[in-house]
Amino acid sequence: MVIRSVKKIYTFLMFLFLYAPIITLMIFSFNESRSRGKWGGLTLRWYKELFHDGVIKNAFYYTIVIAIFSAVISTIIGTIAAVGIHNMSFLGKKVVLNINYLPVLNPEIVTGVSLMTLFIFFKLELGFLSMLLAHITFCIPYVVLAVLPKLRQLNKHLAEAAMDLGATPSYAFRKVILPEIMPGIVTGALMAFTLSIDDFVISFFTAGRGVSNLSITVYSMARRGINPRINALSTLMFSAILILLLIINKRTVDQE
Amino acid sequence: MRTNQKILAYPYIVWLIIFIVVPLILVLYFSLSFRDGGITLENYRRFISPVYGKVLYRSLKLAFISTVFCLVLGYPMAMIIAGADITKRNLMVLLFVLPMWMNFLLRTYAWMTLLGKNGVINNILGYFNLPALNLLYNNGAVILGMVYNFIPFMVLPIYSVLAKMDKTLIEAAKDLGANEITVFRKIIFPLSLPGVITGITMVFMPAVSTFVIPKLLGGGQFMLIGNLVEQQFTYVYDWNFGSAISIIMMVFILIAMAIMAKYEDPMEESGGLW
Amino acid sequence: MSQNIIDLKNITKIYDGETSVLDNIDLYIRKNEFLTLLGPSGCGKTTTLRIIGGFEYPTKGDVFFEGKRINDLPPYKRQINTVFQKYALFPHMNIFENIAFGLRIKKISEREIRTKVEEMLQLVGMESFAKRTVDSLSGGQQQRVAIARALVNEPKVLLLDEPLGALDLKLRKGMQIELKKIQQEVGITFVYVTHDQEEALTMSDTIAVMSEGKIQQIGAPEDIYNEPKTAFIADFIGESNIVKGIMIKDYLVEFADRTFVCVDRDFGENTEVDVVVRPEDIEITSAETGMLKGKVITSTFKGVHYEMIIKEDGRRWMIHSTITAPVGSYIGMNIGPDLIHIMKRGA
Numbered sequence: 122m123v124i125r126s127v128k129k130i131y132t133f134l135m136f137l138f139l140y141a142p143i144i145t146l147m148i149f150s151f152n153e154s155r156s157r158g159k160w161g162g163l164t165l166r167w168y169k170e171l172f173h174d175g176v177i178k179n180a181f182y183y184t185i186v187i188a189i190f191s192a193v194i195s196t197i198i199g200t201i202a203a204v205g206i207h208n209m210s211f212l213g214k215k216v217v218l219n220i221n222y223l224p225v226l227n228p229e230i231v232t233g234v235s236l237m238t239l240f241i242f243f244k245l246e247l248g249f250l251s252m253l254l255a256h257i258t259f260c261i262p263y264v265v266l267a268v269l270p271k272l273r274q275l276n277k278h279l280a281e282a283a284m285d286l287g288a289t290p291s292y293a294f295r296k297v298i299l300p301e302i303m304p305g306i307v308t309g310a311l312m313a314f315t316l317s318i319d320d321f322v323i324s325f326f327t328a329g330r331g332v333s334n335l336s337i338t339v340y341s342m343a344r345r346g347i348n349p350r351i352n353a354l355s356t357l358m359f360s361a362i363l364i365l366l367l368i369i370n371k372r373t374v375d376q377e
Numbered sequence: 378m379r380t381n382q383k384i385l386a387y388p389y390i391v392w393l394i395i396f397i398v399v400p401l402i403l404v405l406y407f408s409l410s411f412r413d414g415g416i417t418l419e420n421y422r423r424f425i426s427p428v429y430g431k432v433l434y435r436s437l438k439l440a441f442i443s444t445v446f447c448l449v450l451g452y453p454m455a456m457i458i459a460g461a462d463i464t465k466r467n468l469m470v471l472l473f474v475l476p477m478w479m480n481f482l483l484r485t486y487a488w489m490t491l492l493g494k495n496g497v498i499n500n501i502l503g504y505f506n507l508p509a510l511n512l513l514y515n516n517g518a519v520i521l522g523m524v525y526n527f528i529p530f531m532v533l534p535i536y537s538v539l540a541k542m543d544k545t546l547i548e549a550a551k552d553l554g555a556n557e558i559t560v561f562r563k564i565i566f567p568l569s570l571p572g573v574i575t576g577i578t579m580v581f582m583p584a585v586s587t588f589v590i591p592k593l594l595g596g597g598q599f600m601l602i603g604n605l606v607e608q609q610f611t612y613v614y615d616w617n618f619g620s621a622i623s624i625i626m627m628v629f630i631l632i633a634m635a636i637m638a639k640y641e642d643p644m645e646e647s648g649g650l651w
Numbered sequence: 652m653s654q655n656i657i658d659l660k661n662i663t664k665i666y667d668g669e670t671s672v673l674d675n676i677d678l679y680i681r682k683n684e685f686l687t688l689l690g691p692s693g694c695g696k697t698t699t700l701r702i703i704g705g706f707e708y709p710t711k712g713d714v715f716f717e718g719k720r721i722n723d724l725p726p727y728k729r730q731i732n733t734v735f736q737k738y739a740l741f742p743h744m745n746i747f748e749n750i751a752f753g754l755r756i757k758k759i760s761e762r763e764i765r766t767k768v769e770e771m772l773q774l775v776g777m778e779s780f781a782k783r784t785v786d787s788l789s790g791g792q793q794q795r796v797a798i799a800r801a802l803v804n805e806p807k808v809l810l811l812d813e814p815l816g817a818l819d820l821k822l823r824k825g826m827q828i829e830l831k832k833i834q835q836e837v838g839i840t841f842v843y844v845t846h847d848q849e850e851a852l853t854m855s856d857t858i859a860v861m862s863e864g865k866i867q868q869i870g871a872p873e874d875i876y877n878e879p880k881t882a883f884i885a886d887f888i889g890e891s892n893i894v895k896g897i898m899i900k901d902y903l904v905e906f907a908d909r910t911f912v913c914v915d916r917d918f919g920e921n922t923e924v925d926v927v928v929r930p931e932d933i934e935i936t937s938a939e940t941g942m943l944k945g946k947v948i949t950s951t952f953k954g955v956h957y958e959m960i961i962k963e964d965g966r967r968w969m970i971h972s973t974i975t976a977p978v979g980s981y982i983g984m985n986i987g988p989d990l991i992h993i994m995k996r997g998a
Binding site for chain 1: 381382383386387388392395397398404407454457469471472475479480481482483484486488490497528582583586588589592593603606607610611616619620623626627630631
């Protein structure tokens with residue numbers, strides 16, 4: 122009995138720790154007073170200002186566009202690459218996979234700095250394109266790592282059976298292999314999308330002056346001091362994620 | 378058939394060379410040269426000085442303390458989640474992952490709101506006529522930020538090992554005379570080590586290289602090695618020195634990873650984070 | 652009571668307040684006997700074993716060990732050890748450490764541990780495996796280690812939960828004999844759970860047949876085989892022909908449209924009963940002289956005997972016999988009075 126209540130209290134404190142900051146932000150997004158600690162009455166002012174804030178709107182636009190582009194491109198390249206890597210010889214596979222691991226294991230700041238060095242060395246102006254290339258680069262490894270296990274689980278004779286029945290290799294791939302590895306591809310695409318949306322460090326080094334995503338905007342705003350518009354922005358983003366997760370959850374429950 | 382499909386990997390191999398290998402070679406090249414050309418080890422030698430030694434020491438110390446906090450706080454939590462019944466368990470895991478879906482910077486920024494001089498906590502203290510505390514812009518705030526951001530990386534791998542653990546092993550140990558404490562010491566903890574090691578790796582690595590948390594919560598005066606790199610590339614424009622520090626950091630971390638990987642469960646597929 | 656090492660009194664186990672897994676069970680286990688709990692899956696045999704081991708607590712009823720009530724005693728305080736279904740060897744320890752686990756908890760001197768573990772390894776024939784890892788052993792070898800790990804603690808009772816279930820047929824047969832030998836050698840009580848009736852018949856001193864949370868019959872293997880109390884037991888233990896019949900009066904039963912002399916009585920007059928005849932108890936004669944006449948549908952050679960299916964007026968009979976008859980031919984079947992087993996209908 123004692124152990125049970127200790128467990129309950131511990132769990133409660135842990136979740137309080139995890140959610141207190143988020144809930145505080147949400148509450149203060151409706152706070153009339155500009156001060157962080159004092160309550161000055163209910164308002165939607167910061168939400169209104171948020172929608173008229175060119176910088177934030179711009180950052181939001183870039184965040185979404187880059188996330189979609191990098192998710193799509195890295196999923197295509199990564200899936201094709203995974204099939205190729207799967208069929209490589211032992212040694213070649215090992216080398217490619219180890220290089221593939223580098224962006225995953227390396228501190229983000231090293232990846233960011235090295236890409237920045239590359240772009241500047243080859244005189245590619247830092248901006249939208251450099252940031253997109255950087256995002257694709259750190260997303261592909263996750264796609265490859267998500268698809269490869271599915272290929273390994275695949276029955277080796279599946280493609281052969283399809284071709285035995287008269288399918289061309291590309292037909293066999295589309296109709297037999299692709300459906301089998303689809304869960305891995307979807308996982309990879311989702312990971313790429315969320316990693317891109319959430320990224321700060323690599324974007325920070327590769328975005329240049331004109332372009333910035335939400336993370337970079339939050340960073341510069343936070344350093345200049347507290348801006349209640351950020352609270353409004355966080356509330357909206359967190360609610361969006363929550364609704365998205367609830368929908369996904371409901372769909373999986375319905376499918377069962 | 379097999380040899381044919383190999384060529385599908387070639388475009389990506391080219392991509393890897395251009396965007397992973399070449400940049401790292403460039404960084405290595407910069408780290409080994411003077412600003413105006415010529416090969417040198419000067420950039421590395423410069424790092425071996427008390428000033429930068431202190432930065433490195435502080436980075437390692439704060440990352441280490443944060444990792445210990447994550448482990449000590451996270452292990453019991455992982456046990457509680459793994460011990461709950463299945464529906465409750467999934468909900469708890471979801472609740473643990475949910476904050477991670479929120480932007481990392483927003484989460485860190487939220488602590489500024491709580492800890493600031495005129496922040497929520499100090500206002501609450503003031504309400505009870507208690508003196509305001511200096512909560513922000515010190516080592517404690519940086520550690521708090523690290524623990525807050527990285528504790529899910531400790532809890533989830535430990536939880537997944539504990540949840541997969543064969544319950545009959547625990548029964549067998551009790552059957553052979555082990556009480557709850559002995560069961561934990563001799564069976565549960567040793568068998569959960571792969572998860573603990575994954576957790577330590579996944580917390581320590583980002584903690585030692587972060588520059589956002591010390592900048593926002595440490596106020597910038599507590600420089601860590603990540604800040605040092607950032608500074609060299611964005612303010613001082615001493616790329617050569619910045620590159621040298623990056624290389625040092627990378628080598629440190631890759632060696633640590635390789636050592637950790639040796640202790641991980643060889644049965645597990647490598648690279649599985651959860 | 653003093654003869655019994657374990658007594659279960661009125662044990663009932665209910666999960667989630669709904670399904671009762673065990674329904675008011677009484678069971679006593681004598682010192683040094685080999686008792687088998689036999690039954691189909693879901694009959695409650697494993698739950699019974701887990702209650703004795705201390706891994707489950709009965710909802711109602713009491714467990715006694717040498718006359719003392721042990722309901723609330725945790726497993727680590729019982730002088731009972733278990734061999735688990737899938738062995739449950741500790742994967743992070745070598746074979747020696749696995750076996751030494753229980754001894755180390757008792758804080759026995761290192762030298763004594765060494766002697767005892769080596770003795771045990773010898774008993775199960777695994778002397779050369781002390782330093783090996785668990786996953787380098789085959790299923791049968793892991794099995795032996797699991798037995799050694801339990802026995803080294805010198806328990807008064809050893810519980811075995813379908814220990815041979817994961818082994819292939821040939822290995823299983825070998826281990827059956829070996830387990831029996833080990834039991835006689837160490838001279839302690841074995842409580843064995845299995846769904847394999849043949850295994851139960853070969854190894855046990857006593858068999859308790861369970862079904863639907865109840866003990867259906869308990870007795871020596873011969874008695875259970877020869878005198879099954881219900882049609883369920885007859886069907887579960889060995890193969891049986893079960894037909895509907897009417898007990899006309901004592902020693903006289905009617906089935907398959909004729910009357911037979913039998914040795915059973917006290918069923919009353921003109922009572923509906925189940926009649927059980929073992930396939931090996933049917934004697935083949937010529938079609939003209941047999942009590943029953945039927946057509947041979949199939950005949951399969953099984954090594955020692957033929958297994959035949961005979962169709963007789965819509966009923967099918969299974970016969971095990973060393974002689975056979977061509978498929979399609981008609982044969983006669985004779986059944987002796989003492990080979991007809993009468994059971995109450997639906998029991």
